[in-house]
Amino acid sequence: MARYNFDEVIDRRKTDSLKWDIPEGQLPMWVADMDFKTAPEIMDAIKEKADEGAFGYTIVPDRWYDAYKKWWKERHDFTIESEWLMFCTGVIPALSSIVRKMTTVGEKILVQTPVYNIFFNSIVNNGRYIVENSLLNDENGYHINFEELERKLSDTQTTMMILCNPHNPVGKIWSKEELERIGELCYKYGVIVVSDEIHCDITTPGKGYIPFASVSNKCRDISISCVAPTKAFNMAGLQTSAIIVPNERMRAKVDRGINTDEVAEPNYFAIQAAVAAFTKGGEWLDELRTYIYENKMTVKKYIDENLKDVKTEVTDATYLMWIDCRNITDDSKRLAAFIRKNTGLYVSAGGQYGKAGEGYIRMNVACCREVLNDGLERFKNGINMYRKRQN
Ligand SMILES: Cc1ncc(COP(=O)(O)O)c(C=O)c1O
Numbered sequence: 001m002a003r004y005n006f007d008e009v010i011d012r013r014k015t016d017s018l019k020w021d022i023p024e025g026q027l028p029m030w031v032a033d034m035d036f037k038t039a040p041e042i043m044d045a046i047k048e049k050a051d052e053g054a055f056g057y058t059i060v061p062d063r064w065y066d067a068y069k070k071w072w073k074e075r076h077d078f079t080i081e082s083e084w085l086m087f088c089t090g091v092i093p094a095l096s097s098i099v100r101k102m103t104t105v106g107e108k109i110l111v112q113t114p115v116y117n118i119f120f121n122s123i124v125n126n127g128r129y130i131v132e133n134s135l136l137n138d139e140n141g142y143h144i145n146f147e148e149l150e151r152k153l154s155d156t157q158t159t160m161m162i163l164c165n166p167h168n169p170v171g172k173i174w175s176k177e178e179l180e181r182i183g184e185l186c187y188k189y190g191v192i193v194v195s196d197e198i199h200c201d202i203t204t205p206g207k208g209y210i211p212f213a214s215v216s217n218k219c220r221d222i223s224i225s226c227v228a229p230t231k232a233f234n235m236a237g238l239q240t241s242a243i244i245v246p247n248e249r250m251r252a253k254v255d256r257g258i259n260t261d262e263v264a265e266p267n268y269f270a271i272q273a274a275v276a277a278f279t280k281g282g283e284w285l286d287e288l289r290t291y292i293y294e295n296k297m298t299v300k301k302y303i304d305e306n307l308k309d310v311k312t313e314v315t316d317a318t319y320l321m322w323i324d325c326r327n328i329t330d331d332s333k334r335l336a337a338f339i340r341k342n343t344g345l346y347v348s349a350g351g352q353y354g355k356a357g358e359g360y361i362r363m364n365v366a367c368c369r370e371v372l373n374d375g376l377e378r379f380k381n382g383i384n385m386y387r388k389r390q391n
Helices: 040-052 062-076 091-102 118-124 146-153 176-188 217-222 248-260 270-280 282-306 332-343 369-390
Strands: 085-088 108-111 129-132 136-138 141-143 158-164 192-196 223-227 241-244 320-324 360-364
Touching (some): 040 270, 062 085, 085 091, 085 248, 091 158, 091 192, 091 223, 091 241, 091 248, 146 176, 176 217, 192 217, 217 223, 282 320, 282 369, 332 360, 332 369
Parallel strands (some): 108 158, 158 192, 192 223
Antiparallel strands (some): 085 241, 136 141, 223 241, 320 360
């Protein structure tokens, strides 16, 4: 028996939401922000904190460390030591700070495209160069081009790799073998791996991700892992995350970097929310994972039945559908803009995740089924109109 109701339509308009502050009649399915209210257990914890009323400076208490350690041990079979953990105000603040502290201007940072576009900003805005190792995509789905990866890592100017594990936008959970191979190569060439694991808790029921640092001693020693409860529990606006650095010398540098950048101190609700999520949110999360999985199946079925020249797969992680529209266009920006103008549906253009994403659309399906069905209908109409217009 389900305890939580994900079918409820939540009206997020007029709440200053980045996603929902749009004209009436339009439908946002782009930014990775869910439409569901977070777990009631987390809402209660935040209300309790709000009732304290004196919103002074906050420390990071032992229960914050314990909550992360227990969750990763029980859910992801990874033993984290308290000393390895640092609070940070978000994964991207952490990443940008790590880029600045652990590499120098003019060095190269490797990413595997198509990938979360904000990685590009963290690299370029800090005066480093992006090295793209595009993922291979064939009938077996996405996988890593290891020959090219080695060639690019062997460049002495490449000093960092940003891994997306699981991978946004393609929804892939990297296997132990793949992670181990990445670790071997990065170790060999002295490249630090920053593993962004923010999407790790939204996986298909029965499937789990593998923390990069847990795979081998080499992976552990070269890794900086960024984790958070924010994607899985829909609380990105609370700005709460953690950095895991087992290697002591690297940890000291990262700690110095995030403190210099002033992103190491929690706001009043950040600790309470994270602890509530990891100590009381498990049951809610598992029901959410089932709901999202069913949404993904719904999208796949709908697209297979209604749009023969568009393809998508139910991937193992994230609440994002990666939709192959290459039979329709190789200009996803134009397609996304067209769909938006003609149907009011906001989806993300695949090209923004790197050239390898061109011709794809990313759709956020973390919404109730009623909204999902509305989105799918708009998507179908948008594609059909676009196709007619092309002819
Ligand atoms: C892979 C990835 N990393 C980081 C973020 C953002 O993290 P934060 O809000 O903690 O900066 C997102 C948000 O969509 C993401 O997809």
